[in-house]
Amino acid sequence: MASIYQQVLGNDFQKLHPRIQQRFGFNSKDRVASIGYGVMERIWYSKWALLPLYLGTLRNIMFPQGGEQVPFTIGNYAYVDSFGRETVTWSRKFKFPRAIRCFDATMIYSQARDRIVDYLGSKQHLAVDLQISAQENGGIKIRSGEQRFYEGGIKFKFPSLLTGIADVCEWYDDEESTYKISVEVNNPILGTIFRYSGRFQARFEEMDDVAIPLDVKPLREERRE
Structure with missing residues (x-):
């Protein structure tokens, strides 16, 4: 069975660096997890976005805190959720001197939308369409698209602005023998909201269903995509 990233990239998956293929090529039946440890060389946020970023900390979506040389971990686990969907976790932890900030997400492949949908936060109340592409350097690029909010009976699409x-x-x-990552979040009008960049090493662990840590799974799963 192909991973959710192989499904959307098709033949372009082979354009990825072998180490990137390894990190994005496993699924729940492979019973492995990718655990990364590294340092974010710089984390930055815009002061005007203080309030929305603070609200995001309540559900593990970004945070209003910056710094340099911040220890970082990321856990990518593949499992089948309660709705039978192949799912991959993105459990990120940033260890600041006085706080550990979390930025969590779970990604599924949506057949209905023919793309990966990213559920942000601990309760899957925010669903984001993703565009996935292979880069010339063998890296993978993920860009967010339409965003939808779900909470009980409330459902709406966020205006792009x-x-x-x-x-x-x-x-x-290859020269430094390390994974590298950069993340930047921009608003069409106000510019950059949040960004970080750094490096990490990843190890691959054999897993089984009961060994997947509960803290990387969402507290609530949302059927709506």
Whole structure:
């Protein structure tokens, strides 16, 4: 069975660096996880976005804190959710001197939308369409698209002018033998909201369903995509 990233990239998946293929090529049946440890060389946020970023900390979506040389971990686990969808976790932790900030997401492949949908936060109340592409350096680029909010009976699509467009680039640097990542979130009118960049090493662990840590799974799963 192909991973969710192989499904959307098709033949372009082979354009990725072998180390990137390894990180994005496993699925729930492979029973492995990618655990990354590294340092974010710089994390920055815009002061005007203080309030929305602070609200994001309540559900593990970004945060209003910056710094340099911040220890970082990322856990990517593949499992089948309660709705039978192939799912990959993105459990990120940033270890500041006085706080650990979390930025969590779960990604699924949506057959109905024919793309990957990214559920941000701990309760999957924010669903984001993703555009995935292979880069010339063998890296993978993930760009956010339409964003939809779900909470109980409430459902609406965010106007594009009120959203942050995220660009995530991950690649492998052969000269330095390390994974590198850059993330930047921009608003169409107000500019950059949040960004970070750094490097990490990843190890691949054998897993089974009961061994997937509960803290990387969302507290609530949303059927709507």
